[in-house]
Amino acid sequence: MAVIETQGLSKVYVRDVIDTEYGRLRIRLTGRKTVALDNLNLDVNKGEIFGLLGPNGAGKTTTIKILMGIHFASSGTAKIMGKPLGDRAVKSRIGFLPENPYFYDYLKGWEFLDFYGQLYGIDKRKRRAKVEELLALVGLTHAANIPLRGYSKGMNQRIGLAQALMNDPDIVFLDEPQSGLDPLGRKEVRDLILGLRKQGKTVFFSSHILSDAEMICDRVAILFKGKLRSVGRLSELLSSSVTEWEIVLRDVDERFINRWRDRLERVVESEGEWWLISKSQDLTDAIIDAATRDGGKLSALTPRRQSLEDYFISEVKGS
Ligand SMILES: Nc1ncnc2c1ncn2[C@@H]1O[C@H](COP(=O)(O)OP(=O)(O)OP(=O)(O)O)[C@@H](O)[C@H]1O
Numbered sequence: 001m002a003v004i005e006t007q008g009l010s011k012v013y014v015r016d017v018i019d020t021e022y023g024r025l026r027i028r029l030t031g032r033k034t035v036a037l038d039n040l041n042l043d044v045n046k047g048e049i050f051g052l053l054g055p056n057g058a059g060k061t062t063t064i065k066i067l068m069g070i071h072f073a074s075s076g077t078a079k080i081m082g083k084p085l086g087d088r089a090v091k092s093r094i095g096f097l098p099e100n101p102y103f104y105d106y107l108k109g110w111e112f113l114d115f116y117g118q119l120y121g122i123d124k125r126k127r128r129a130k131v132e133e134l135l136a137l138v139g140l141t142h143a144a145n146i147p148l149r150g151y152s153k154g155m156n157q158r159i160g161l162a163q164a165l166m167n168d169p170d171i172v173f174l175d176e177p178q179s180g181l182d183p184l185g186r187k188e189v190r191d192l193i194l195g196l197r198k199q200g201k202t203v204f205f206s207s208h209i210l211s212d213a214e215m216i217c218d219r220v221a222i223l224f225k226g227k228l229r230s231v232g233r234l235s236e237l238l239s240s241s242v243t244e245w246e247i248v249l250r251d252v253d254e255r256f257i258n259r260w261r262d263r264l265e266r267v268v269e270s271e272g273e274w275w276l277i278s279k280s281q282d283l284t285d286a287i288i289d290a291a292t293r294d295g296g297k298l299s300a301l302t303p304r305r306q307s308l309e310d311y312f313i314s315e316v317k318g319s
């Protein structure tokens with residue numbers, strides 16, 4: 001079941017026009033239009049971790065801001081939980097971590113979360129329990145009494161994540177949740193997101209850190225210059241992308257290998273085994289057939305896939 005749907009969603013930003021006179025000098029800047037989002041059609045299913053990926057300026061934040069009702073679409077429509085954007089009941093079921101959150105930094109960690117709890121109308125006792133639970137979840141129990149201005153970038157990001165979970169939302173929107181985090185922090189956020197899926201929540205997050213998305217996303221969408229380039233399960237997007245095969249043979253002699261050597265990328269002999277790298281499926285099949293006919297044995301065959309990173313680069317290259 002789709003819990004987030006967009007149809008033909010587009011956003012054109014128009015820069016302000018400046019038209020001023022300084023004495024005899026007239027300065028005029030005409031409004032420049034940026035098509036930040038161009039006809040986006042997306043369906044996100046209940047309970048999935050969905051990654052919105054793309055390089056800087058691709059339109060990820062714009063998409064999330066429209067879904068959150070912070071910006072209005074220039075055209076197209078979107079629904080969350082089957083309701084048009086802006087539905088209050090739906091809003092109470094949503095959590096949101098903005099890209100560069102600005103929080104009241106004079107509040108202590110627990111006060112900050114408590115404040116959000118009040119905004120959601122959670123009663124005092126429940127709020128206290130929730131604040132404690134979330135501080136522990138994001139590893140900030142020790143910093144509960146420190147004002148946010150004393151938080152590091154990573155701590156800020158984590159308290160932001162806790163804030164997004166204060167109302168126990170069904171759908172969580174996270175704009176670059178891993179930004180500003182070191183590798184350990186990134187892993188913690190990944191685990192946290194996986195934990196949310198376990199609880200049946202839907203997670204919609206944006207990232208340009210592809211390797212993070214690769215490890216946890218059920219599906220991804222790749223956005224480039226406001227346009228959707230591809231969407232699907234990572235395994236599907238990458239399935240056509242086996243770039244080379246590593247063949248390990250034993251009980252074959254050098255004469256056999258020499259028959260193929262010119263067409264192979266690499267040939268290495270080690271401890272009685274031949275490691276071959278082939279760039280073609282046909283060649284791989286032919287070598288394995290011939291080797292087994294000659295009494296050789298296939299010790300291992302490993303298709304090497306493109307990483308998401310490679311796929312991403314090949315997708316956006318030349319655009
Ligand atoms: N308020 C705005 N006014 C004018 N142009 C804007 C505004 N916000 C974004 N843009 C432009 O829209 C395009 C998409 O921006 P957006 O912030 O959605 O990208 P993004 O994918 O989130 O990038 P990043 O990875 O850097 O966060 C960019 O070209 C950006 O300059």
Ligand SMILES: [Mg+2]
Nearest residue numbers: 060061062099
């Ligand atoms: Mg952004």
